[in-house]
Amino acid sequence: MVNEGKLSKRVRLFRGAFVFLSWTLVACIVVQTYIAGMAVFQEPSRWSMHVSFVHIFEFIPLLMIAFAFAGRMPKGTGWLSFALFALIYCQYFTANLPAAGALHPVLALALIVLSLIVARRSSRYRGGGIVP
Template identity: 35%
Template structure:
């Protein structure tokens, strides 16, 4: 009960992360369908939230004493972000891996969404206890 504040901040960051991943799809779409100049937004935006938000979430998960699944999901998110960085920078050497960049991004979107849903159910359950 006394850790609820940290859990709420964690939830805000989880939603922020999900919205940021969704924005990345919009920026990439703008770069492909409107103007290649939008790639700059796509690459800049990831540096704002890619590892920063999940690192803050780890701290909040510890302070909020969240269950083990929260850490595993964060590990999955951080692993996928790392693979996203790797795939984006390997287009010259491993073009097939670079082509997987949007597929990996879709996986990241699904994990971020799953995290928000699971967290919602956890907070709802904690509220009734």
């Protein structure tokens, strides 16, 4: 694999930004799920917060795509980031189409699993080569 000393500071910076964004996305998805749980089990008025909160993090995967390529992350990392964006986009359809509503929590599960895979995978490449 690429040695850390051979990567420019710029590439290491982009990789670090990618790792930060990937773990930020994981945290946001967990918070989003918690807000949905509060709306279901405690206070239905929390749905407005659930609907609004997604706008804070919905474009993080697009930034991740850019940083994946700028940081010369391993092949497929940019495509996985695109898949995260596509899943978030699909959430809008399942939330607004009654026939697809049951898929909304299923896609949320896929979203958290994929975001964890991307975050764990990217953490191995922070700053340079593979981090043990």
